[in-house]
Amino acid sequence: MKFSFTADRRAKVKTFLKSHDVSKALLAKVKFKGGNIWVNGVEQNAIYLLDVGDVVTIEIPDESSHETLIPIKHDLNIVYEDDHFLIINKPHGYASIPSILHSNTMANFVKHYYVEQDYPNKQVHIVTRLDKDTSGLMLFAKHGYAHARLDKQLQQKTIQKRYYALVSGKDKLPDEGEIIAPIARPNDSIITRCVHPSGKYAHTSYKVVARYGDVNLIDIQLHTGRTHQIRVHFSHIGFPLLGDDLYGGRMDCGIQRQALHCHSIRFLDPFTREINHQEISLTDDFDSVIINLQKNLD
Numbered sequence: 001m002k003f004s005f006t007a008d009r010r011a012k013v014k015t016f017l018k019s020h021d022v023s024k025a026l027l028a029k030v031k032f033k034g035g036n037i038w039v040n041g042v043e044q045n046a047i048y049l050l051d052v053g054d055v056v057t058i059e060i061p062d063e064s065s066h067e068t069l070i071p072i073k074h075d076l077n078i079v080y081e082d083d084h085f086l087i088i089n090k091p092h093g094y095a096s097i098p099s100i101l102h103s104n105t106m107a108n109f110v111k112h113y114y115v116e117q118d119y120p121n122k123q124v125h126i127v128t129r130l131d132k133d134t135s136g137l138m139l140f141a142k143h144g145y146a147h148a149r150l151d152k153q154l155q156q157k158t159i160q161k162r163y164y165a166l167v168s169g170k171d172k173l174p175d176e177g178e179i180i181a182p183i184a185r186p187n188d189s190i191i192t193r194c195v196h197p198s199g200k201y202a203h204t205s206y207k208v209v210a211r212y213g214d215v216n217l218i219d220i221q222l223h224t225g226r227t228h229q230i231r232v233h234f235s236h237i238g239f240p241l242l243g244d245d246l247y248g249g250r251m252d253c254g255i256q257r258q259a260l261h262c263h264s265i266r267f268l269d270p271f272t273r274e275i276n277h278q279e280i281s282l283t284d285d286f287d288s289v290i291i292n293l294q295k296n297l298d
Contacts, residue, residue: 001083001120001143003271004057007050013037014046016056021149021270026060029144034061060145065122071112072104079137079278084146084271086110087278090138092257092285096129110140127154128161128265131228135283136163136262149270154225160266163220163230164209164282166259166289168250169239173216176207179233183226192246193228195236202226204233212293215242215253231258242289255289 005020014027027046029035037044038057050056065071077089088106095102107124114122125147127139139159141147153159167173184199186192193199203223210217216239220230228247234240235247242250244258266277282290 001062001145002057002059003145004055007052007054007056009050009052011050012046013039013044013048013050013056016050017046017058021152022058022145023148026145026148030058030060035059060143062120063123063144065111065115066124069098069111069124070103070108071115072108073112073116074104074109076109076113079280080276084142085150085269085276086140086142087265088138088140089280090130090135090262092133092135092283095132096126096138102132106138114142127151128159128262130262131258131260133257134163134260134262136260137161137265137278137280138262139265139267146270150267153267153270157223158268160264161222161262162264163222164261164263164286165218165220165230165234166215166242166253166255166286167218167234167239168215168242168253169237170214171238173208173218173239177205179204179206179237181233181236183229183232185227193226193232195232200224200226202229202233204229210290212290213297215293217290230260253289254292255285257285259286259289261286 007016036059039048039054079089080087090106095105097107098105110124121143125141127141127147127150130136130138141150180203181195182197182199183193183202184196186194201224205221206218208216209219222229231241231244231247240247240249242253242259243255245251261283264279266275269276
């Protein structure tokens with residue numbers, strides 16, 4: 001795969017390419033694993049000195065697959081795909097990556113899809129993960145360079161993800177709010193998280209979309225990406241998610257998994273410089289709960 005850039009200053013090739021998120025590791029891969037660098041069509045090395053207006057073309061070698069990640073056939077609900085990115089509507093009940101507890105995961109399914117399509121790059125690069133029982137949009141990069149470019153956006157917190165959740169509490173949830181509370185892992189668990197002064201900074205925004213008695217449908221934006229952040233934050237303020245028995249959520253509303261769904265993802269495509277914004281509707285189990293809640297209000 002080749003990418004071209006026009007130099008806007010005098011600099012060494014490696015320095016100029018760094019400004020386009022080409023790391024030392026990627027340059028090493030170019031040098032030792034079959035890639036190349038050209039300046040104005042002439043092969044050059046990474047320390048060649050550029051002039052303003054020079055066109056730098058970098059060829060990045062294809063990525064072979066990780067042999068330890070087993071491809072597993074599974075129908076994928078593909079929302080968006082181009083040469084660099086893949087966005088999938090993930091069903092609940094599947095983990096994002098394999099672990100001791102989970103082997104039938106989204107990474108396995110995407111690996112099979114890449115093999116089936118005979119893509120030159122077969123490594124699976126997950127940009128945004130979702131918990132096993134959270135549904136919605138997952139963003140994948142289709143090669144390491146695309147992943148590196150979106151990693152920078154993740155660090156700069158410019159990738160925007162929005163979630164729908166159903167929460168319930170004893171009091172009235174304000175129409176909108178900000179939850180800023182540090183999240184830590186308790187000493188007695190490797191699974192759960194909690195709000196604790198020793199934890200890492202975590203920031204969540206929300207707006208109430210609809211109210212069904214003491215149940216609220218809320219639209220959430222994450223400003224940080226801590227493990228179980230939404231679930232922990234809303235449990236912390238007394239409004240745990242329906243179906244989330246791990247954090248005290250109600251289990252009597254017809255949904256047996258945390259009522260959490262990533263419905264929107266928005267990022268700047270680093271190759272086209274255009275905004276990529278994808279949205280999806282709620283899942284059937286969400287809709288079913290809402291219909292029943294509305295009936296109870298009639």
